[in-house]
Amino acid sequence: MLTRxxxxxxxxxxxHIVERNFEVYRSQWLMLISGxxxxxxxxxxxxxxxxxxxxxxxVGGRVVSYAAFVAPGMLATSMMNGAVIDTIMNVFFxxxxxxSYDSILATPLDVNDxxxxxxGWATGRAAIYSASFIVCMILLGDAPSWxxxxxxxAALLTGVAFAGVGLASCTFVRSWQDFDMITLVQLPIFxxxxxxxxxxxxxxxLGALVQLSPLYQSAALLRGLSLGQFSGVMVLRAGxxxxxxLVGLSVAARRFARILTP
Amino acid sequence: xxxxxQGGAPVVVARGLTKRFGEFAAVRGIDVTVRxxxxxxxxxxxxxxxxxxxxxxxxxxxxxxxxxxxxxxxPRTHGPxxxxxxxxxxxxxxxxxxxxxxxxLEIFGRYFDLPRALxxxxxxxxxxxxxxxxxADSRVDDLSGGMRRRLTIARALINQPEILILDxxxxxxxxxxxxxxxxxxxxxxxxxxxxxxxxxxxxxAEQLCDRLVVMDHGTIVAEGTPRxxxxxxxxxxxxELRFDDDGDxxxxxxxxxxxxxxxxxxxxxVLPDRxxxxxxxxxxxxxxxxxxxIVPASALVRRSSLEDVxxxxxxxxxxx
Numbered sequence: 001m002l003t004r005x006x007x008x009x010x011x012x013x014x015x016h017i018v019e020r021n022f023e024v025y026r027s028q029w030l031m032l033i034s035g036x037x038x039x040x041x042x043x044x045x046x047x048x049x050x051x052x053x054x055x056x057x058x059v060g061g062r063v064v065s066y067a068a069f070v071a072p073g074m075l076a077t078s079m080m081n082g083a084v085i086d087t088i089m090n091v092f093f094x095x096x097x098x099x100s101y102d103s104i105l106a107t108p109l110d111v112n113d114x115x116x117x118x119x120g121w122a123t124g125r126a127a128i129y130s131a132s133f134i135v136c137m138i139l140l141g142d143a144p145s146w147x148x149x150x151x152x153x154a155a156l157l158t159g160v161a162f163a164g165v166g167l168a169s170c171t172f173v174r175s176w177q178d179f180d181m182i183t184l185v186q187l188p189i190f191x192x193x194x195x196x197x198x199x200x201x202x203x204x205x206l207g208a209l210v211q212l213s214p215l216y217q218s219a220a221l222l223r224g225l226s227l228g229q230f231s232g233v234m235v236l237r238a239g240x241x242x243x244x245x246l247v248g249l250s251v252a253a254r255r256f257a258r259i260l261t262p
Numbered sequence: 263x264x265x266x267x268q269g270g271a272p273v274v275v276a277r278g279l280t281k282r283f284g285e286f287a288a289v290r291g292i293d294v295t296v297r298x299x300x301x302x303x304x305x306x307x308x309x310x311x312x313x314x315x316x317x318x319x320x321x322x323x324x325x326x327x328x329x330x331x332x333x334x335x336x337p338r339t340h341g342p343x344x345x346x347x348x349x350x351x352x353x354x355x356x357x358x359x360x361x362x363x364x365x366x367l368e369i370f371g372r373y374f375d376l377p378r379a380l381x382x383x384x385x386x387x388x389x390x391x392x393x394x395x396x397x398a399d400s401r402v403d404d405l406s407g408g409m410r411r412r413l414t415i416a417r418a419l420i421n422q423p424e425i426l427i428l429d430x431x432x433x434x435x436x437x438x439x440x441x442x443x444x445x446x447x448x449x450x451x452x453x454x455x456x457x458x459x460x461x462x463x464x465x466x467a468e469q470l471c472d473r474l475v476v477m478d479h480g481t482i483v484a485e486g487t488p489r490x491x492x493x494x495x496x497x498x499x500x501x502e503l504r505f506d507d508d509g510d511x512x513x514x515x516x517x518x519x520x521x522x523x524x525x526x527x528x529x530x531x532v533l534p535d536r537x538x539x540x541x542x543x544x545x546x547x548x549x550x551x552x553x554x555x556i557v558p559a560s561a562l563v564r565r566s567s568l569e570d571v572x573x574x575x576x577x578x579x580x581x582x
Contacts, residue, residue: 019372107370261323
């Protein structure tokens, strides 16, 4: 496993991929703006609507508003969606449609630089969006404590882990039709990962199954941090996300090399 | 671009160079030496292994077997160093369509770690060189095929490469656009840039290449200057005859006619639409043909070309 990961490291030249993507996105500013507004829409709609309907609930012996309960789940979801769109859709576009990588590989950059650059870009994006999400949480009063600031590194981890898996999935996409498959996986993960209701509502066997979902692990981790309710399980949750991301990255690195430099 | 002479150590040396994709061998043990400042061509039909060879020489794809050095360096261990000194014009323009012409050049300069001020200066020079200065702020989407090709060439020059590798540089371009590309390539050659070109157009090879190899089925079937190849594998002139067989009524039939023509020429090729006679003096043979009572619908005497060399070596025409 470790020997497979070493080539992922890449070189300093990887920063040019980040630079490239930044410049491309600068020309698509609408997309950037939407990234900022997405969390605000999530939080506002929940705060205005569902929060009034559901009222308060008790989590770990503490009474919190529904909005405070659900916000970390939405943050986790937003990290997943952002990473999936950015890696799967956009990388697929560069890989198979515009063949941008083919021309990039004719320069001193190599496949590992490209992979590292894309991961770096995904990380940067996740950093900005999660920060703006957390700021919104604080401003809207959905953060019960200042521990919410610890959600930032945890959200980043979520973003990078899903980016790694997204990058790996992207190499299996053959045409636009295959994106339906990705939605088919992504949607149930979102709906069943206990992001907007407590996992304790599930029957025991289903709850055990949901534990396997990386989105659930991320949401539970973020919720614990946001509410300031710490436990040893959180280390396991973070570890699960690390492994999830690393497996994705090592698959991605090998498949990238096979596709781009046959 | 600095001056580089024809002398000096070879810039590309391949010995037994092989590329396999699973069971299929795209390139089967070729030997190639490219000297600095020369313009070297790979001529062959689609599927001959030209692009696979180019990708190895570009230090992108790893050889499956054999030796390859570029600038005396091994691409397996010195890929980035080699690629920093190469310019590559791929078969398909891999430009960023939604972005501007200028942006496409500038970001490429960044990949080579060039300072921004230098990139800006070179971008301007290159835009003028490929006659796109007035389109600098256009989206690539809005450019014609010929303009995109020129932009791709400009992009490959942003690092002032010592070798420019062009994979079918003018395929799909109209005659005017082709001549413009050729003209720019001549200028680069005069400035001392080594050109490595693949093409399946014989006129392009004759126009651009000092020396070339003819590839077929992953192997090199002939090597030399265009003149040497023609001298070695063809006659001085070719008589092309077209027959309108429906109105002929020649009792000896087509086979008999070819046999009679064969006595007049060093070699005869029968193509679907015409018969080629390989001879030293075309006019002389054509009058003999008429004297023999063979009446073609039309006749043409021309000098031998690389197409004839290719036909001789592979039994097929280049563009089918």
